[in-house]
Amino acid sequence: MNLFVNYLNEIGLDISFVVCKEQGDIILKKLCHNLNIEIFDYDTFEHLVLESKIPKVDYAFSWNFGRLISKKVINYFDGNIINFHPGPLPEYKGVFGINFAIYDQIDYWGATVHFVDEKFDNGNIIYCEKFKLDIEDDVNSIQEKTQNQLYYLAVKVINNIKNEIPLPIEKQDNYGKYISRKDFEQKKKICMNDKNQEIDKKIDAFFIHLMKEPMWRLMVSIIH
Numbered sequence: 187m188n189l190f191v192n193y194l195n196e197i198g199l200d201i202s203f204v205v206c207k208e209q210g211d212i213i214l215k216k217l218c219h220n221l222n223i224e225i226f227d228y229d230t231f232e233h234l235v236l237e238s239k240i241p242k243v244d245y246a247f248s249w250n251f252g253r254l255i256s257k258k259v260i261n262y263f264d265g266n267i268i269n270f271h272p273g274p275l276p277e278y279k280g281v282f283g284i285n286f287a288i289y290d291q292i293d294y295w296g297a298t299v300h301f302v303d304e305k306f307d308n309g310n311i312i313y314c315e316k317f318k319l320d321i322e323d324d325v326n327s328i329q330e331k332t333q334n335q336l337y338y339l340a341v342k343v344i345n346n347i348k349n350e351i352p353l354p355i356e357k358q359d360n361y362g363k364y365i366s367r368k369d370f371e372q373k374k375k376i377c378m379n380d381k382n383q384e385i386d387k388k389i390d391a392f393f394i395h396l397m398k399e400p401m402w403r404l405m406v407s408i409i410h
Contacts, residue, residue, distance in 0.1 A: 187211070187249045187250060188211075188213055188214055188217055189337060190249055190270075190289075190340055191204065191217060191218070191221070191245070192217070193221070193337075193340070193341070193344075194286075194344070195221055197348070197402065199344070199346070199348075201221070201223050202223075202224075202241050203223065203224045203225065203226060203231075203240065203241075204218050204223055204224070204225045204226075205225070205226050205227070205228055205231045205251075206217065206225060206227060207225075207227065207228065207251070212313075212385060216313045216317075217299065226408040228251075230252055231259075232256060232258070232259055235258065235259050235262050236258060237247070238262075242262075242263070243263065243266075244266065244347070245266045245268060245347060246266065246267045246268070247267070247268050247269075247270070247340075248267060248268065248269040248270065248274075248302060249269075249270045249336075249340075250272070252295060254283070254304075254305075255267060256304075257304045260302060260303065260304065265301065265302075265303075267301065267302040268299060268300070268302070268312065268343065269299070269300055269301075269302050269307070269309070270297070270298075270299055270339065270340060270345050271297065271298040271299070271300060271307050272284070272297060272329070272332045272333065272336060273287075273293065273296065273297065273298065273332070274294070274296030274297070274298060274316055275280055275296065275298040275300060275307055275309075275311060275314055275362070276315055276358045276359050276360070276361055276362035277361065277362040278363060278365065279306055279307035279308070279361060279362060279364040279365065280306055280307065280363075280364045280366055280369075281365055281366070281367060281370065282364035282365055282367075283365060284325050284328045284329055285325060285374075285391045285392055286363075286370075286391070287319075287328070288323075288324070288328075288390055289323065289373065289387050289388065289391035290313045291387070292318065292319070293318065293319050293327055293353075294316050295316065295317060295318060295319055295331070295332060296314060296316035296320055296332075296335070297314070297315055297332050297335035297336045297339055298313070298314040298315075298339075299312040299314075299336075299339045299343055300312055300314075300358070301355070306364065307364075309358070310356060310357055310358065311355070311356045311357075312343060312353050312354060312355065312356075313339050313342060313343070313350075315335055317331060317335065324390075324394065327390075340356070370392075373388070373392070374387075374388055374392035374393070375388075375390070375391070376388055
């Protein structure tokens with residue numbers, strides 16, 4: 187998000203405000219302060235929208251926001267809220283998609299830019315770019331590749347808007363999975379009756395990027 191705000195500022199676009207989670211991002215807040223950009227937590231922002239005290243803008247952008255944006259806010263900005271989703275849509279909606287990609291043992295990943303509607307990651311797609319995964323990729327390396335892809339797509343979208351080029355719109359197909367935080371916590375549990383292959387998949391997807399591999403492999407051999 188910080189990189190995106192800096193980019194918008196550097197190319198001379200007017201940033202009317204920034205909305206962050208309640209606790210906020212200290213670095214983001216400092217950046218907004220330095221750039222003289224007003225910053226709100228979402229609850230305050232939504233309240234001000236309902237009172238029509240937030241300026242109308244051509245487009246609003248959501249990056250790693252993590253909260254469902256209300257229909258009233260969406261309508262206030264005439265449906266022109268664009269989300270940068272760190273995964274391919276419609277295949278992987280919600281959170282922790284990269285972990286599930288490794289668990290599902292798929293050989294690709296991607297990033298998506300889409301319009302926001304009343305459901306998570308459900309709106310019409312503007313751009314979706316996919317890339318091949320390497321056998322040595324883990325959560326951290328895929329995350330880095332995904333963020334680079336998102337930034338590339340963000341620049342592409344902004345260039346279209348600046349040059350008054352209509353954004354491509356594609357309706358999402360009705361398939362794929364939605365992953366919640368509850369799904370993530372449930373899936374990563376290692377159970378005593380899990381088979382060896384299942385345990386290995388869970389460790390690769392949910393744990394190995396957090397600690398050194400030999401330690402985890404030793405623990406797995408003990409569990410086995």
